[in-house]
Structure formats: structure tokens, C-alpha cells
Amino acid sequence: MNTLQWQIATITKITPETAKVKSFTLSLPGWIKHRAGQHYDLRLTAPDGYRAQRSYSIASAPERTGEIDLTIERVEDGEVSTFLHQVVVPGDRVEVRGPIGGYFVWDATTSGGPVLLVAGGSGVVPMMSMLRHRAAVGAKVPVRLLYSSRTYDDVIYREELASLATGGVEIFHTLTRSQPAGWTGYARRIDDTMLAEVSRPFGASALTFICGPTPLVESAATSLERASLRADRIKTERFGPTGT
Amino acid sequence: MAERFVTRGFGGRPRSAVGLAARIPPGQHLVTDFPVLSAGPTPRIDLATWELALSGLVRAPVKWSWPEFLALPAEEFTKDISCVTTWTKLDTRWRGVSVDTLLEHVELAPNALGLVAECHGGYTTNLLLSDAVNGQAFVAYEYDGKPLPPDHGGPARLVVPHLYFWKSAKWLRALRVVDRDRPGFWESNGYHIRGDPWKEERYSGD
Ligand SMILES: Cc1cc2nc3c(=O)[nH]c(=O)nc-3n(C[C@H](O)[C@H](O)[C@H](O)COP(=O)(O)OP(=O)(O)OC[C@H]3O[C@@H](n4cnc5c(N)ncnc54)[C@H](O)[C@@H]3O)c2cc1C
Numbered sequence: 001m002n003t004l005q006w007q008i009a010t011i012t013k014i015t016p017e018t019a020k021v022k023s024f025t026l027s028l029p030g031w032i033k034h035r036a037g038q039h040y041d042l043r044l045t046a047p048d049g050y051r052a053q054r055s056y057s058i059a060s061a062p063e064r065t066g067e068i069d070l071t072i073e074r075v076e077d078g079e080v081s082t083f084l085h086q087v088v089v090p091g092d093r094v095e096v097r098g099p100i101g102g103y104f105v106w107d108a109t110t111s112g113g114p115v116l117l118v119a120g121g122s123g124v125v126p127m128m129s130m131l132r133h134r135a136a137v138g139a140k141v142p143v144r145l146l147y148s149s150r151t152y153d154d155v156i157y158r159e160e161l162a163s164l165a166t167g168g169v170e171i172f173h174t175l176t177r178s179q180p181a182g183w184t185g186y187a188r189r190i191d192d193t194m195l196a197e198v199s200r201p202f203g204a205s206a207l208t209f210i211c212g213p214t215p216l217v218e219s220a221a222t223s224l225e226r227a228s229l230r231a232d233r234i235k236t237e238r239f240g241p242t243g244t
Numbered sequence: 245m246a247e248r249f250v251t252r253g254f255g256g257r258p259r260s261a262v263g264l265a266a267r268i269p270p271g272q273h274l275v276t277d278f279p280v281l282s283a284g285p286t287p288r289i290d291l292a293t294w295e296l297a298l299s300g301l302v303r304a305p306v307k308w309s310w311p312e313f314l315a316l317p318a319e320e321f322t323k324d325i326s327c328v329t330t331w332t333k334l335d336t337r338w339r340g341v342s343v344d345t346l347l348e349h350v351e352l353a354p355n356a357l358g359l360v361a362e363c364h365g366g367y368t369t370n371l372l373l374s375d376a377v378n379g380q381a382f383v384a385y386e387y388d389g390k391p392l393p394p395d396h397g398g399p400a401r402l403v404v405p406h407l408y409f410w411k412s413a414k415w416l417r418a419l420r421v422v423d424r425d426r427p428g429f430w431e432s433n434g435y436h437i438r439g440d441p442w443k444e445e446r447y448s449g450d
Binding site for chain 1: 248249250251252253254255256257344347348351352353354355356357374377378379
């Protein structure tokens with residue numbers, strides 16, 4: 001099995017995360033251990049041979065063998081995400097290949113820290129793999145996650161994130177559209193001040209990962225460079241729109 | 245080859261509903277001829293000494309002679325292409341070997357991120373691996389059912405239809421795997437590092 005070879009995965013479980021987001025557990029005959037941050041390519045084929053293909057980050061920890069979780073947001077009129085949300089049921093099979101990507105990856109046992117994670121929306125998915133990986137290997141590397149969602153109900157993995165926020169992991173939420181009563185987190189789009197506050201204790205050499213919609217990634221990366229974080233320590237992944 | 249896998253319940257987006265206008269990226273216009281543009285003179289390449297190399301951040305580099313290259317599994321593909329000089333040509337028909345097929349012959353280093361296409365005449369262009377895999381890029385040697393003529397990049401050129409056509413480097417001789425997106429010839433000369441026609445990524449800063 002090589003990572004560029006297509007294989008047929010069976011969807012064994014579908015878990016709703018929010019109103020627009022579901023996690024899919026894929027059982028893989030040719031499972032290969034991934035590195036946290038990597039993705040799989042998923043392809044759908046119609047009876048006439050027409051194909052649609054998209055990339056999806058791995059949400060689960062590399063330490064889980066034989067299967068992976070993908071967490072997928074339903075995009076309005078999205079060809080692939082809508083199909084996965086509305087048509088697929090457990091037992092269905094889809095073609096995938098991976099793990100892919102050698103840059104936006106983090107290994108808790110070898111890559112130093114501290115680690116700063118900045119995510120918007122479903123951009124939290126690869127970060128989740130990193131946090132689950134850190135927990136699975138019992139690493140002590142300090143990690144801060146700044147995570148932007150529209151509303152409280154749009155926060156993906158809300159409860160699991162809360163339970164992971166211990167022993168050196170700190171999580172900062174910002175809700176850009178509306179906030180529940182008594183909300184104490186940030187309540188605006190990610191900006192210079194917010195990034196400076198969250199990154200300050202880590203200094204200029206924090207290993208930084210930024211993931212989400214392209215505009216968020218661009219603005220967060222420029223802002224962190226302005227805040228004099230080392231550019232060569234900032235890794236970015238852009239989810240779209242339009243996938244690739 | 246094994247029977248094609250079909251995904252249960254998947255029909256995909258309507259294919260016939262897509263009109264012609266919807267296929268022309270912003271700022272582009274339709275042409276029916278095939279304009280020739282190059283950064284320099286058309287090199288003369290002898291098939292007896294022609295080689296394609298796949299090198300760089302791979303465990304064991306590979307080289308194909310012309311007969312070896314022709315023996316690789318090839319595909320026919322029909323794609324719309326857009327040149328940064330604003331012409332778009334629909335339904336161009338090619339035959340070539342996908343970059344996926346080439347990459348199956350090597351093991352990529354974990355830090356592999358991009359490709360540099362190196363050409364006779366010294367031209368280079370850069371591609372992210374994510375723009376080169378999954379059936380997005382080919383090394384083509386036939387155009388419209390005939391051997392690719394020299395002025396269009398023959399004997400073999402890169403074809404990356406979803407990016408502006410300067411990425412589809414003519415007279416290809418090597419693909420080098422690199423660990424970052426290093427600007428190639430046009431990309432060092434004011435053109436955009438990626439060049440997506442649908443985003444009008446024409447020039448650096450676009
Ligand atoms: C490396 C990588 C990893 C990714 N990981 C994930 C992941 O873990 N989870 C996930 O949900 N998505 C992820 N994506 C995005 C994913 O690949 C698809 O782009 C997304 O699912 C939309 O595909 P679609 O076929 O549903 O929509 P399409 O049919 O491609 O697009 C429909 C419409 O939605 C817009 N659109 C496309 N993509 C997006 C987007 N991401 N956000 C908002 N609007 C969009 C398009 O411009 C278009 O107008 C990742 C992308 C990349 C490149």
C-alpha cells in the first residue's frame with residue numbers, strides 16, 4: 001500500500017458534531033499511520049464515470065489503528081460535502097487515498113514547542129488530530145489553540161476540547177456572530193490584538209499552525225509575522241473555498 | 245485493470261447544464277486557434293537522447309527514455325485551457341501520462357511539497373504537489389490525436405489545465421521534487437506563484 005494508491009474505505013460510523021458538521025469513521029483495508037495534520041483525498045464516482053474529489057484532514061490520532069475519522073462541514077451547494085451529509089449511511093464505501101501532506105504536520109515526540117494553533121471553522125480538524133495525538137502519547141509540550149466559530153452551537157468538538165484543556169493545553173474561543181449570555185471568551189474576528197494576547201507567553205519562536213478558510217489564514221499569518229513570530233515557524237493550510 | 249468502483253447514490257453535479265459562458269474564467273475570451281507563446285526559441289530535441297527525470301526529494305530518482313516513457317500507462321483527456329494573455333480554448337484533446345502515474349515510481353520524502361518542472365532551453369516553473377496530483381497534471385505527448393509539434397512543446401510537455409498555461413511547461417526534461425514552492429521562471433518575473441485562472445491570479449500580488 002502506498003499513500004497515493006486509491007483504496008476502498010467502509011464508513012462504519014457517522015457522528016453529528018454540530019448542525020452542519022458530521023464526523024465519519026472510515027475503516028481502511030490499507031491503513032497507514034499518519035502524522036497529525038495530514039489529510040486524505042476522497043473521491044466519488046458516478047455510474048457514467050464522472051468523478052468528484054476533495055481533500056479532508058484526518059481528525060483522529062495517529063495512534064488509532066485501522067481506521068480514521070474525517071470531520072466534514074456541509075458547504076452550501078457543495079457537491080461532495082452535501083453528498084456525504086445527505087446520502088451516505090454506515091456501511092457505504094468510498095474511495096480514498098492517503099495519508100497525504102508532509103508540511104502541515106506535527107509530531108509531539110520530536111517537534112519541539114511550544115505550539116500555537118489558530119483555527120477557523122472546520123480548520124480545527126487537523127488541530128484536533130494534533131491534540132488527540134498529544135494526549136495519546138502523553139506529551140507535555142505546551143499548546144495554545146485559538147479557535148474562531150460563528151456561534152456557540154457551531155463550535156466543533158466543544159466538549160472534547162474542554163476535556164483536553166488540561167496539563168499544558170489552553171483553549172481560547174472566539175465567537176464572531178453571536179454569543180450566549182455570560183460568554184467570557186472573545187467575541188470578534190481574529191485580529192492583531194487577539195493573536196498578540198494568545199501568542200505572547202510563547203515568544204517569537206512558537207511553532208505555529210494556522211488552518212481554515214483562505215482569508216482567515218492569510219490575515220492570521222500576516223498578523224503573526226507583524227507580531228514578529230518567525231515566518232519559518234508558521235505553517236498554514238487553506239481549506240478553500242474550492243478545495244484545491 | 246479492476247472494474248471501476250462506483251459510489252452508491254452519487255450522481256454528481258449536472259454536467260449538461262453547464263453553459264459555455266460558465267467555462268470561461270474572468271477576464272478571459274474564447275479562441276478557437278491555438279496561439280503559441282514561449283519565453284525563448286523553440287529547441288530541437290532528439291528523441292534518441294530524450295529523457296524524462298523524476299528527481300529531488302525522492303528515495304530513488306527515476307529516468308525514462310522515450311520508448312520507456314511511451315510504455316507507461318497513458319490517458320486521453322479533454323480540458324479547457326487558459327493563457328494569462330487572456331485566451332481560453334475549450335475542449336483541447338491530449339494524450340499523456342499523469343503525474344500520479346509518474347509519482348507511483350518513487351517514494352516521496354516526508355518534506356516533499358512541490359515540483360519544479362525543468363525544460364530544454366532553461367525554462368522552469370513551479371507547482372505545488374497538491375496542484376499536480378489527483379489527475380490534475382500530465383506529461384502530454386499527443387495533441388488532437390497527433391504527436392505534439394515542437395512549437396507546442398513537443399516531444400513532451402507538462403499540461404496542468406486548471407492553472408494558467410505558463411505552468412504547462414513545454415519541452416519538459418525533468419520534474420524535481422522540492423520542499424517548498426520555489427518560484428520558477430515566470431513566477432520570478434512578476435507572475436503569480438500559483439496562477440489559478442478562476443481567481444485571476446495573474447501576477448504576484450493578485
Ligand atoms: C488540505 C485540505 C484539507 C481539508 N480538510 C477539510 C476538513 O477536514 N473538513 C472540511 O469540511 N473541509 C475540508 N477541506 C475542504 C474540502 O476539501 C472541500 O473543499 C469542501 O468540503 C467543499 O467541497 P464541496 O464539494 O462540498 O463543495 P464544492 O462543490 O467544491 O463548492 C461549492 C461552493 O462552495 C464554495 N466552497 C468550496 N469549499 C468551501 C469551503 N471549504 N468553505 C466554504 N465554501 C466553500 C465554493 O466556492 C462553491 O461556491 C479541506 C481542503 C483542503 C485543501
